[in-house]
Amino acid sequence: MCCNCKKSDLSLLDGTLAKYAGVPGSLITILQKAQEIYGYLPTDVLYHIADKIGSTPAKVLGVATFYTQFRFKPVGKYLILLCQGTACHVNGSERIADAVYETIGIRDGETTDDGLFTLTHVACLGCCSLSPVMMINGDTYGSLTPAKVKEILTALRENG
Amino acid sequence: MTRIVVGQGSCGIAAGAGKVYAALEAALGKERDGVSLGITGCIGMCFLEPIVDIYKDGDLHRLVKVSEKDAEVIAEAVRSGDMSKLCSLEISKEDAEFLSKQTRIALRNCGITDPTDINSYVERGGYGAIKKVLSEMTPEDVIETVKVSGLAGRGGAGFPTWFKWNAARKAKGEKKYLICNADEGDPGAFMDRAVLESDPHNLLEGMLIGAYAIGADEAVIYVRAEYPLAIVRLEEAIRQAESAGYVGDNILGSSFSCRFRIKAGAGAFVCGEETALIESLEGNRGMPRLKPPFPAEAGYWLKPSNINNVETYANVAWIINNGGEAFAAMGTPTSKGTKVFALTGKIKRGGLVEIPMGKTLRDVIFDIGGGIKNDAEFKAVQMGGPSGGCIPAELLDTVIDYKELSATGAIMGSGGMVVMDSSTCMVGMAKFFLDFTAKESCGKCVHCRIGTKRMQEILIRIVEGKGKEGDIELLEELCRAIKDGALCGLGQTAPNPVLTTIRYFRNEYEAHIKDKKCPAHECAELLTFSIDKEKCRGCTLCASKCPVSAISGEKKSAHVIDAEKCIKCGQCRTLCRFGAVKVD
CATH class of the missing domain: 3.40.30.10 (Glutaredoxin)
Structure with missing residues (x-):
């Protein structure tokens, strides 16, 4: 688990993960839903996603940083x-x-x-x-x- | 019965069509004897949005640049039946020619049907082609018809559609996929968005026919995340088509089944490349794969897959209904049918233009587009986005045809046409595209990743007046290396904007490098601002507004700009009412 970051409410993502975690190729969709929920992609959420879909944090972060849509800092109103x-x-x-x-x-x-x-x-x-x-x-x-x-x-x- | 229809594509909504609709709804009130209010998609005349069409007694009254304030007048005219009250809002004869000079196949329903209502599509013969295909044609017949039509991929490469379908049909495997590339990433192109938002059922029908032809039972549409309205309309269209029995299992009682899925992209230009798109569909970084194997053999999840662009599919139902010959009758020996162009930039009438292949660039820009804004001088047209090039004035009579356009160094591409006048710097244009490709390069191939970066650096130093002797030759050398060393279309075509601007506007590069001048007066670092003493009245307006207080002078006497302090923002020039600020 990462250190210096705030703890996000991971349970908000339960519904999305229940629906998509088992479907191959759904990582981008999960990241999009996570961003809708949190407004951006907090580090602990990325670790959580990697854990739940049976992947590595490196792979998840690799995909997330590839696409311009994903943000890693909170955004303004x-x-x-x-x-x-x-x-x-x-x-x-x-x-x-x-x-x-x-x-x-x-x-x-x-x-x-x-x-x-x-x-x-x-x-x-x-x-x-x-x-x-x-x-x-x-x-x-x-x-x-x-x-x-x-x-x-x-x-x-x-x-x- | 009078029908009022408000154009609600993204452009229309941005121009205020949503507010106009709400105002009309209020103005018409609840009692609407014989008057209906509805929406349609993009009419393609973006320069006149918001547009309201009134269908009355078989006539169409097209009202343009409508604002909320006009709602009462419109409601009153419709109630009284006296349409003459609306003549000030009606489209002018010249503007109407923008549409009447077009031949619409891919866009045939755009701006006419209601994209949120399947019945509206069916009333215009929609889903007739899939009925015909399922009852009368074998998959081979379909492929043959598409072959006869000469339809080629409208996404950029212009590869014959039938060939891809045939390869996917013949590929071994039970499970096959049909994919639609709706990741319209070329800056300056929006024809696919128009089809997605305005005629989603036409896309679905084209895809169904494709799926039947190759033997796929699953279809996926990969849509850009930047097109939220397109995604909403597609989702709704799929739901309606499912309940009407056009999508799902045993379509129209046949043994053919096909389910649809939408996948939203996440913002990566390279995903327009088909193997990168497949990687992205599988949830990975969108980096192109080595070909062969081609997607027709091993694509999505390594199963045989066929990928076409939105506009390509949008032609298919028409081809089935009217026959391949009718489509092939339009165009040139090497390019058949019509092509949609997104006409933008310094143009009087910007929007979507669908014309038969074989017309000239001049026809599109001057005859349909009405020429250059403010009657300025035409300089060049950029075609094909970051993969294309700039075509100069002397080649305006180039015929629209895959081969002819490639000979200029540009490409047909997806159909973006950005018109430029003498105020656009061509070196700046090349830099703009290299900024884009350097940022969008996925990084897999060294030549593309580092080469575009080095080219971008050279172009930056040229526009900043730090260009060196030999920079043009160095750029050309890098262009060749990137073309040779890149795996996918993004890298192979990234040098085109630079190569074409060097080819046709070499003197502009030389002016930047040798004379440290920008002939278009666009590159700020190369400009010097000064005040014409004869013209200056000493009104002090420029001095008071200069953000860095670089202008000084007494009231009623000529002012002076301090070149050391000046940041070349151009504010003084815009503000001066006497045209006294000179730029060189």
């Missing part, structure tokens, strides 16, 4: 996915990233100190005609300008 697709690039996604930095002071992969926002750069979100685009907690915001970004993020911050 608002998860900002900033699209890095070609169309967004051509239409100025870099300026959008700068505007996010100017407004809330975080870059790709970082979380604000108040725990409100996390910024993740993602590959194409597929809303290319509305580029540049970002997605916050599942809602898509298109045709962004630096001013619009500031307005959206400021409103969310005021909401708390």
Whole structure:
């Protein structure tokens, strides 16, 4: 068992493990469900999964770190996915990233100190005609300008 | 009966279609004599979203860029029957040409049927092809029809579909799998998402026919995690198809059984490669396998498996219904049927364009897409995403055909078409794609893992003005090494964006390296901002807004930018109302 990490409530994962632990090839599905439950993948949860599916922590961590979807640190209340697709690039996604930095002071992969926002750069979100685009907690915001970004993020911050 | 339909693909919802729907629901009230309100998927005219279609007395009134505020007016017009009230919202003649100039097969139901209702698909002849296949055709007949049609893989490689089906059919083994690659990872491509969200039953029917042809009883759809709406719609479609008897055991009373499963990807571009996708399906790191054996012999769980892309399957039911010859009648001698393109970037009318092969790039960009935004000058079109290349203006009359496009150094790919004008730096574009492939390289092959990283470093130093004599040649050498040394398509094609930009825009590379200039004025490190003394009115706006206080000057006299302090953010240039800020 790992040391310096907080203890997660492993029982939350019982249902998922009961359903998938015995099904070959389900590791990614289990990791996705775990992330839905905990918001990220805590180390003790990864050890627990390895134990229950009869695999090694190395294998589980190897798979989890391969895919960009999985996170190993808690995320903010608002998860900002900033699209890095070609169309967004051509239409100025870099300026959008700068505007996010100017407004809330975080870059790709970082979380604000108040725990409100996390910024993740993602590959194409597929809303290319509305580029540049970002997605916050599942809602898509298109045709962004630096001013619009500031307005959206400021409103969310005021909401708390 | 008047039918009001709101386009609810991801693009439409992002543009506010959900709110428009709610506003219409409220405006129409509970008493709705002869008026129905429903949804449809993506119409493909993303530049006009949200779109509301009204079907009345056999006519279609297409309202565009609708906002919640228009709901009352729409409800009133529908109630009174006086549609002239809506003329300000109706689509213009020019914009309507975006659709009327297309030939839609893969997208034939997109934006017409309700993707959440199987009956809507069946009313348009849906599941007729699988009925025909099960009652009249042997698996060999199906493969022969697909062979006659000339259908080739729409995911990028353009491999003949019948050949893969035939190999999987002939492979020894009781258990076989049919897999759909819906891991649409190319940045700038969203045609598969449109089919998944807007016409999921068409995909299921195409897959059923494929499963019957190869002898599979299990079908898996591998969908990107970034497409949550697609997953929801597919799940619903599978449930409805199961209860209607099109999916499951003994389909339509025959001996053919096929169950469906959805597997959500977890964000890895390389999983678009078929053997990497199989590894991922098995719960592993998505790293490509050595071929042979090909998936047709030993694929998912080492059983014979067939993998096709969404758009490929979306053509199959049409081919069965209309015959292989009808499909083959469209296109060029080497590329048959239609292809869907996602037209984006600096284009006036962006969205999904399905046209027969054999049209030219100019047809798509200027005739259908309406040309370049703000009537700027066309510079290049990027095709095929990170595996493709940039095609310059002088090749605009290139015919859309697998062979012709490959000859330019780009590829047909999955159909992303990102249009660029003179403000896009081509070296910056190459760097953008190398950033992507260097990040997405799975790391299995040394040439791909380290080679893309070294190329990325060279490109970074070029755009930062630190390029050296011989960098272009070094890039070319690395390109050749990566092409030769990589196992899968990701590595083999990763150099294409660099090779094509060097081939067609070598002067831009040279300008960056020798003159330390960016001709497109995009690479910040190579720009110098200055104020034209003649034009500056001394309004002080730029000085007050400069984030690093690099601008100084007295009120009503010309201002000056301190080049040492300037961070080249360009804010002053955007703000200046007199066009006095020059960039060089």
